Amino acid sequence: MTSDGTWGALAGVRVLDLSQALSGPLCAQLLADHGADVIKVEPPSGDMGRQIGGHRDTDTEHAFGALFANCNRNKRSIVLDLKSDQGKATLLALADRADILIENFRAGVMDRLGLSYEVLSVRNPRLVYAAIRGFGDPRSGKSPYVDRPAFDLVAQAMGGIVSTTGAETPVPIGAPWGDSVPAIMTAYGIVLALLTARTTGKGQFVDVSMVDVIASLCHEQYQAYSIKNIVPTPQGSRNRHLVPFGIFKAADGWVAVCAPHRAQWTELCRVMQRSDLLDDVRFATDDARRANAVEIEAMIEAFTTLHTRKQLDNMIDGSFPFGPVFDAHDLMTDPHFAARDMRISIEQPGAEPVIVPGVPVKLSQTPGRVARRAPRLGEHTQAILAELRLDGK
Numbered sequence: 001m002t003s004d005g006t007w008g009a010l011a012g013v014r015v016l017d018l019s020q021a022l023s024g025p026l027c028a029q030l031l032a033d034h035g036a037d038v039i040k041v042e043p044p045s046g047d048m049g050r051q052i053g054g055h056r057d058t059d060t061e062h063a064f065g066a067l068f069a070n071c072n073r074n075k076r077s078i079v080l081d082l083k084s085d086q087g088k089a090t091l092l093a094l095a096d097r098a099d100i101l102i103e104n105f106r107a108g109v110m111d112r113l114g115l116s117y118e119v120l121s122v123r124n125p126r127l128v129y130a131a132i133r134g135f136g137d138p139r140s141g142k143s144p145y146v147d148r149p150a151f152d153l154v155a156q157a158m159g160g161i162v163s164t165t166g167a168e169t170p171v172p173i174g175a176p177w178g179d180s181v182p183a184i185m186t187a188y189g190i191v192l193a194l195l196t197a198r199t200t201g202k203g204q205f206v207d208v209s210m211v212d213v214i215a216s217l218c219h220e221q222y223q224a225y226s227i228k229n230i231v232p233t234p235q236g237s238r239n240r241h242l243v244p245f246g247i248f249k250a251a252d253g254w255v256a257v258c259a260p261h262r263a264q265w266t267e268l269c270r271v272m273q274r275s276d277l278l279d280d281v282r283f284a285t286d287d288a289r290r291a292n293a294v295e296i297e298a299m300i301e302a303f304t305t306l307h308t309r310k311q312l313d314n315m316i317d318g319s320f321p322f323g324p325v326f327d328a329h330d331l332m333t334d335p336h337f338a339a340r341d342m343r344i345s346i347e348q349p350g351a352e353p354v355i356v357p358g359v360p361v362k363l364s365q366t367p368g369r370v371a372r373r374a375p376r377l378g379e380h381t382q383a384i385l386a387e388l389r390l391d392g393k
Contacts, residue, residue: 006035006037007035007366007369007371008033008034008035008036008366008367008368008369009034009035009363009366009368010031010034010035010036011035011036011366012035012037013031013035013036013037013099013100013194014036014037014039014097014098014099014100015028015031015032015036015037015038015039015098015099015100015101015102016039016041016091016094016095016098016100016101016102017038017039017040017041017075017102018041018082018101018102018103018105019102019103019104019132020047020048020049020104021047021048021049021052021104021179022049022067022071022152022176022179022180022183023104023132023179023180023182023183023186023210024102024103024104024132024183024186025040025047025049025068025071025072026071026179026180026183026184027102027130027132027182027183027184027186027187027190028040028072028075028102029071029072029073029074029075030183030184030187031100031187031190032073032074032075033073033074033359033368033369033370034359034361034363034366034368035366035368036100037076038074038075038076039075039076039077039078039094039098039380039384040072040075040076040077040078040375041078041080041082041091041094042077042078042079042080042377042378043079043080043081043082044079044081046079046377047068047072049064049065049067049068049071049072050063050064050065050068050377051064051065052065052066052067052068053065053066053067053068053069053070054066055351056348056351056352056354058351058352059348059350059351060350060351061349061350061351062350063349063350063376063377064349064374064376066354068374069346069348069354069356069373069374070356070357072374072375073346073356073370073371073372073373073374074370074371074372075374075375076375076379076380076383076384077375077376077377077378077379077380077381078094078378078380078381078384078385079377079378079381082113082115083113088113088114088115090385090388090390091115092115092120092123093388093390094384094388095115095120095123095124095127096123096124097124097388098124098127099126099127099128099194099197100127100128100129100130100190100194101120101127101128101129101130102130102131102132102186102190103130103131103132104131104132104133105131105133106133106147106149107131107133107136107137107138107146107147108147117129117131117139117205121203121205124203125201125202125203126197126201126202126203127203128190128193128194128197128203128204128206129203129204129205129206130186130189130190130193130205130206130208131205131206131207131208132182132183132186132208132210133146133150133207133208133209133210134148134149134150134151134154134155134209134210134211135148135150135209135210135211136207136208136209136211136212137205137207137209139205139207140205140207143209145158145211150178150210150211151178151179152172152176152177152178152179152210153172153178154178154210154211155177155178155179155182155210155211155213155214156172156173156177156178156214157170157172158211158214159178159210159211159212159213159214159215159217159218160214160215160218160221161173161177161214161217161218163221163231163232163233163234164218164220164221164232164233164234164235165234165235166234166236167234167236167237168234169234170234171234177214178210178214179210181213181214181217182208182209182210182213182214185208185213186206186208189206189208190206193206220232238293238297239260241290242258242260242286242290243260243286243289243290243292243293243296243297244257244258244259244260244265244268244289244293244296244297244300245257245258245259245260246297247325248297248300248301248304248305249301249304249305250304250305250307250308250309250312250324251305251306251307251308251309251311252308252309253309253324253325254309254324254325255304255309255312255322255323255324255325256321256322256323256324256325257300257304257322258320258321258322259320259321260286260289261286262285262286263320264320264321265278265283265289266278267316267319267320268300268320270319271315271316271319272299272300272303274299277299282295283296309324310324312324331343332355337358340358340362341358341359342357342358342360343355343357343358344356344357344358344370346370346372346373347372347373348373349373349376356370358370
């Protein structure tokens with residue numbers, strides 16, 4: 001921490017977060033976790049995300065639910081009605097002093113409010129303006145779907161990733177990848193633009209499509225179709241290219257077993273006490289094991305079902321990639337997450353403290369941290385107006 005109370009790699013960087021729900025707020029939080037001063041600009045009704053995720057039975061305030069707590073920590077909140085002249089004037093004053101602005105409205109909303117990138121960048125040429133939309137912004141290429149709304153599920157579906165998950169019926173990823181990964185990519189783009197702005201004095205427009213980001217992760221689909229004109233289908237919990245490489249049933253849950261190459265396969269055979277398999281021509285090479293996947297996977301599951309996750313972990317002892325399938329209880333109790341500061345207890349207004357994930361990117365010289373809880377609606381309005389000398393005093 002510096003003498004003025006700032007900390008982290010982004011100390012001194014001011015961010016205006018006009019976004020709601022998950023993708024934009026998470027993007028802004030990633031910057032806040034590393035010291036940026038993130039001002040969350042909310043309408044009088046508040047971010048819709050405040051009510052998502054539920055409340056404790058003992059919560060007397062209902063200031064915000066679990067989702068909001070997880071993606072709005074380290075921020076300050078100001079309430080502005082951007083449909084009013086006063087709200088717009090205050091936003092312009094804030095933007096004049098900001099380094100970054102993040103929004104995830106539908107294309108054209110900020111333009112119609114008179115708060116477009118073009119308007120703001122004339123006033124503040126160094127401003128980095130980031131927009132997260134389902135199908136991107138027409139400034140970078142107008143999608144035929146540009147006017148459609150999108151949630152996480154739509155991004156996963158149209159981005160292609162759902163087509164290869166599940167067993168027979170496509171199944172979305174349980175975690176909200178369609179929101180979360182675009183948030184990470186946008187934070188990455190913002191930092192790139194910020195570095196350029198510090199060198200050239202000029203900001204730029206950062207355009208991220210949720211669907212584009214998910215499509216960019218679908219390497220198998222691109223490769224299979226472009227090379228062999230194959231459309232990959234759902235592959236269940238096993239990998240069609242690497243064997244054995246998948247999720248297997250244990251006596252008390254499920255485990256991940258990854259032993260696709262000779263050295264790893266040898267160790268797995270040792271653990272299963274099946275040295276005879278090493279001399280079997282059907283399993284002698286990576287290609288042979290892939291061709292006989294069904295038989296191999298049946299043998300492995302016959303073995304893993306006889307043992308608990310802990311017993312398997314002890315037997316394998318790091319000799320090849322292996323891990324139990326963790327659930328929420330495991331995330332809260334396993335020593336790895338305590339050792340890595342990935343379980344943070346944080347204040348919850350009107351209720352007992354809640355646990356939120358820690359900061360996953362560890363910097364040795366300028367570490368990020370969870371410094372404060374998510375804000376109440378408009379909690380810092382007067383303080384922020386006073387900083388801008390817009391409080392009438």
